[in-house]
Structure formats: C-alpha cells, structure tokens
Amino acid sequence: MPAEQILSNARLVLADTLIHGSLLIRDGQIADIREGASSLPQAQDLGGDLLLPGLVELHTDNLEKHMSPRPGVDWPSASAVLTHDAQIVAAGITTVFDALSIGDINPKGKRMQQLGVMLAAIAEAEAAGQTRAEHRLHLRCEVSHPQCLELFRELVEQPLVQLVSVMDHAPGQRQFARMEKYREYYMGKYHLSPAEMDHFVSEQLANSARHSDQQRAAIVDICRSRELALASHDDATLEHVTESADYGMAIAEFPTTFEAAEASHARGLKVLMGAPNIVRGGSHSGNIAAADLAQRGVLDILSSDYYPASLLQAALGLAEQDNGYDLPRAIATISLAPARAAGLDDRGEIAVGLRADLVQAQVHKGQPVIGQVWRQGRRVF
CATH class of the missing domain: 3.20.20.140 (Metal-dependent hydrolases)
Structure with a gap:
C-alpha cells in the first residue's frame, strides 16, 4: 500500500453535504479533502462516481x-x-x-x-x-x-x-x-x-x-x-x-x-x-x-x-x-x-483524520454498482 494516494474526480458524500472533489489518503487515514479534480499525475480518476464512507x-x-x-x-x-x-x-x-x-x-x-x-x-x-x-x-x-x-x-x-x-x-x-x-x-x-x-x-x-x-x-x-x-x-x-x-x-x-x-x-x-x-x-x-x-x-x-x-x-x-x-x-x-x-x-464519515474506509459506487437504474472498496487506505475489493 502506498504511503499516499489521491482519489480524484468523485462525488464525495460528506456527513452533511455532497461535493465534487478529490481526497488524499496518507498512512491509512484521510489527510485532505478538496473541491475539484486533482491535476497531479498520480491521482486516480474515479470518473465522477460516488465516493462514500465505508x-x-x-x-x-x-x-x-x-x-x-x-x-x-x-x-x-x-x-x-x-x-x-x-x-x-x-x-x-x-x-x-x-x-x-x-x-x-x-x-x-x-x-x-x-x-x-x-x-x-x-x-x-x-x-x-x-x-x-x-x-x-x-x-x-x-x-x-x-x-x-x-x-x-x-x-x-x-x-x-x-x-x-x-x-x-x-x-x-x-x-x-x-x-x-x-x-x-x-x-x-x-x-x-x-x-x-x-x-x-x-x-x-x-x-x-x-x-x-x-x-x-x-x-x-x-x-x-x-x-x-x-x-x-x-x-x-x-x-x-x-x-x-x-x-x-x-x-x-x-x-x-x-x-x-x-x-x-x-x-x-x-x-x-x-x-x-x-x-x-x-x-x-x-x-x-x-x-x-x-x-x-x-x-x-x-x-x-x-x-x-x-x-x-x-x-x-x-x-x-x-x-x-x-x-x-x-x-x-x-x-x-x-x-x-x-x-x-474513528470511522463512519469522510472527514480529515478519520480512517480511509471508502467505497466507490455508481448507480444504474436505482441499483448500486460498487467499483472499489478501501479499508484504512488499502484496497480490499
């Protein structure tokens, strides 16, 4: 697992709002959340999918x-x-x-x-x-x-x-x-x-x-x-x-x-x-x-x-x-x-300082389709 990961171009479901943005994972935790897509070459493009807390x-x-x-x-x-x-x-x-x-x-x-x-x-x-x-x-x-x-x-x-x-x-x-x-x-x-x-x-x-x-x-x-x-x-x-x-x-x-x-x-x-x-x-x-x-x-x-x-x-x-x-x-x-x-x-929402337990998903005709799942920053699905 890399020490840092960037997940970009996602619709992040936060505790009380929905934003289009990017997220930085460092050492298994959420280190930063920003609106807008990341321009860094190492960022993983999530294609506008939902990014949810685990x-x-x-x-x-x-x-x-x-x-x-x-x-x-x-x-x-x-x-x-x-x-x-x-x-x-x-x-x-x-x-x-x-x-x-x-x-x-x-x-x-x-x-x-x-x-x-x-x-x-x-x-x-x-x-x-x-x-x-x-x-x-x-x-x-x-x-x-x-x-x-x-x-x-x-x-x-x-x-x-x-x-x-x-x-x-x-x-x-x-x-x-x-x-x-x-x-x-x-x-x-x-x-x-x-x-x-x-x-x-x-x-x-x-x-x-x-x-x-x-x-x-x-x-x-x-x-x-x-x-x-x-x-x-x-x-x-x-x-x-x-x-x-x-x-x-x-x-x-x-x-x-x-x-x-x-x-x-x-x-x-x-x-x-x-x-x-x-x-x-x-x-x-x-x-x-x-x-x-x-x-x-x-x-x-x-x-x-x-x-x-x-x-x-x-x-x-x-x-x-x-x-x-x-x-x-x-x-x-x-x-x-x-x-x-x-x-x-230490989990349950997308917020800086919490565990990087995350779910990438899209919705097709009301049916969720899960693309990736991370637990403490490590991809498990």
Whole structure:
C-alpha cells in the first residue's frame, strides 16, 4: 500500500453535504479533502462516481447461511467465514458486527451447536489478518433461553465482542404480538405440525416467564461494567422503551410499533430497522415499515440483517423518497450513525483524520454498482 494516494474526480458524500472533489489518503487515514479534480499525475480518476464512507453493519446473521448452506450440511467454518467476509466487503461494508445468537428457539435448529465454532472461526480469521472487512461480534441474547446467561458469561470474554442485544421471541409480544402471525411464521419456517406448534408455544411462554426478566437484568449489568454498547430488540410498547432507556441502551433494534419507535428516538436510542424492509417495501413479519419511520423522521440506522447487498441499495432508495432524507443523511444511516452508536469514533464519515474506509459506487437504474472498496487506505475489493 502506498504511503499516499489521491482519489480524484468523485462525488464525495460528506456527513452533511455532497461535493465534487478529490481526497488524499496518507498512512491509512484521510489527510485532505478538496473541491475539484486533482491535476497531479498520480491521482486516480474515479470518473465522477460516488465516493462514500465505508459502510458499518451492526446486525447480520449472514454467516449462518454459509455455515449451513443446505439443511443437514455443515460447511467448514474457516471457509464459511472467508466466503461471508468476501460477500460483506463486496457490499461496501468495511466494519461488520457478526450477530451470533445465544439461545435458539428453533426446535430443530443448530445455532447452539454452531455458536462456539462460528465465534472461534471469526476470531481466528481476524487475528490472522485474513479478513478484508473488520469484524466485531454482536451477541444476541435470547433471554428466555434457560442457558442464555451462563453462555453469555463465557462468551463475553472474547475481545471482539463490542455490541450486545437482548431479545425475547416468546409468542404474543414484541415481534409477534399477533398469535396468528407467530404460528404462521414458525410453522412455515420450522415445518411444525399443529400439535408440535402447540407444544412449541407452551414451552416458549413458560421459558419466557421463568427466565427473561432475571437474565435481561443480569446481562445488562455485565455490559455496563464492561462499557459494551447495548441494544433492545423488538420493543413494542412505551413500557418496553422505558425499560430499555432506563437500562442505558444506545440502540433500539427493529421496534414493532410507531409508538415504540418514536418514543425510542425521543429518549435518545438510535432506531435501527432492516434495509430489506426498505428494498422490499415492508416487514416480512407484518410490523411497521422502515419507510414510514423515515417519513416521521425517526429512522436512524439501517442494517442489512440477512442480505448484505441490501444496505447500500436501501440507503439510496431512502434518499429518493419524499421524507427529508437527502443523500448525506441517508448514507449516514449506514455509516456514521451505526459507527457512533457502537462507540466507534474513528470511522463512519469522510472527514480529515478519520480512517480511509471508502467505497466507490455508481448507480444504474436505482441499483448500486460498487467499483472499489478501501479499508484504512488499502484496497480490499
């Protein structure tokens, strides 16, 4: 990697404006930003393309697809991590929080078996310098699971852990306040018979009543002592939001009602919604649409969730809608806002002194086409 690089003739998306200009990278950081094209012969001409800050992804379970590409198939974990990493960086994501679930409500699932394997594989690849994006860990704590707290105490010792969310997927609340939607979703996803579904519902309700409140409080206390960023999950009521705010949570992941989203935003929690929700035009669970939250000005962060390429496409789509989100504000939902919410102040925007995490992209008929990606000035795509 050269000590200095000049990227010229680009439309730079800054935190609050868009300029046509050039950018100097020195020793992995942004050293200078100027309007207009550079006349220096060593400058790389970006042909008028967009130059964006590297995207920051806080919540993706994309790795799971590569660990189990087909039912009953376990893929070698080292290969799965590198394939996942390649897909992440090809989507323009330079910092990714891989979301690993502690507790699996799927009666036929393998998340618990894969948890330690995935964590170890990510840590090993990152330590060996094999990944192109920078990987952090997001521990998703299913607080209704009997072993959640015990496993969390063990896994939180991993240095890559920087974000923790607490969730309870018991029926009749939060993501699935409507029982018919809950039954439809899980019977379809896990191929359960009506009798199996009845047992499943009873078991989840009992576990939630027995474990959720106690384990949620204990996990929050541990995170506070370690100064880890905290996120709520699927808040639906003012009571949920009050609890999350009182716990000092920084992020409200996927609130399921307008009431909860607006209250979270008002209490200072950054409201995170799924980018696929924007691309597809709504929630697959029948809850509020992210675009409607943007209309109300309370959408702060987008996450690709299960589809990495949706992140930039959703932000560009957001900027095209009549909602008060111009291009810089829309791009901030996938860069600056998630970086700051997770406690990262060295990236997330194009500004002098920050990391040269950058994405060159053009847009063809609404579809982003990524040309190059740099992480700390080194080209990784």
